[in-house]
Amino acid sequence: MQKPLQEKWLLYKIVTKKDAEAFGILYNTYIERIYRFVYFKLGTKEEAEDATNDIFLRTWNYLINSPHKRVQSLSGLLYGIARNAVIDIYRDRAKKHLVHLPAEELEAIEGENSLLEDLEVSQNVSLVEKQLRLLKQEYQEVLLLHYIEELTIHEIAQMLGKKPLNVRVLLHRALKKLKTLLDQN
Structure with missing residues (x-):
């Protein structure tokens, strides 16, 4: 950046x-x-x-x-x-x-993990990705921008035309919903 x-x-x-x-x-x-x-x-x-x-x-x-x-x-x-x-x-x-x-293409996981560990990590990533796609579009965006693209709350707020507090609330709700979906599996 x-x-x-x-x-x-x-x-x-x-x-x-x-x-x-x-x-x-x-x-x-x-x-x-x-x-x-x-x-x-x-x-x-x-x-x-x-x-x-x-x-x-x-x-x-x-x-x-x-x-x-x-x-x-x-x-x-x-x-x-x-x-x-x-x-x-x-x-x-x-x-x-x-x-x-x-x-559902996943990048190869680098490191010295065994094949079994790689498979487990791959399945977990796949599960999170699958559950993430079930969330509302707005929730997907804030999670992706904050955790994958590493944008700050302020940058996301500016991009979405929202107040930073609203983005924090969205992020909290998105995480809560994602956790609920993951717990169900």
Whole structure:
């Protein structure tokens, strides 16, 4: 994550000078995080890759075509655009009446665990992921942004257009609901 001063400098260079190199730094800083967020929401590698590219294109267009708008946080802007892009894809799916079940692909777990331990961890991760998908969209988002993407409560609040206290309450309720679902299994 960029330090606030570096982030503001990048933003200044992108908005005022349309600096592609500065945007490249922004891209390299956030590409993996945005891809992970989108992949979790969409469930397919191809759609996630396409959507991620579209998100950065939308971000570039927004920044160079709307210089008068004040951007508080580049990460907030990126996640906001990502969220809207995912919603657009959901709408397109609904129009086509397609149902995509997310592929349950897990990354290889590094370390010196035995095969049995790896299997147990994999099953636990799969169970948590499965239960997480049963939560309301709003709960999924706050949990994903806070625990996976490691955004602060304030950053999430800014991105979602909510007060930090509301985000804390949402996060608490989401964790409580997830715990209830996990206890049932």
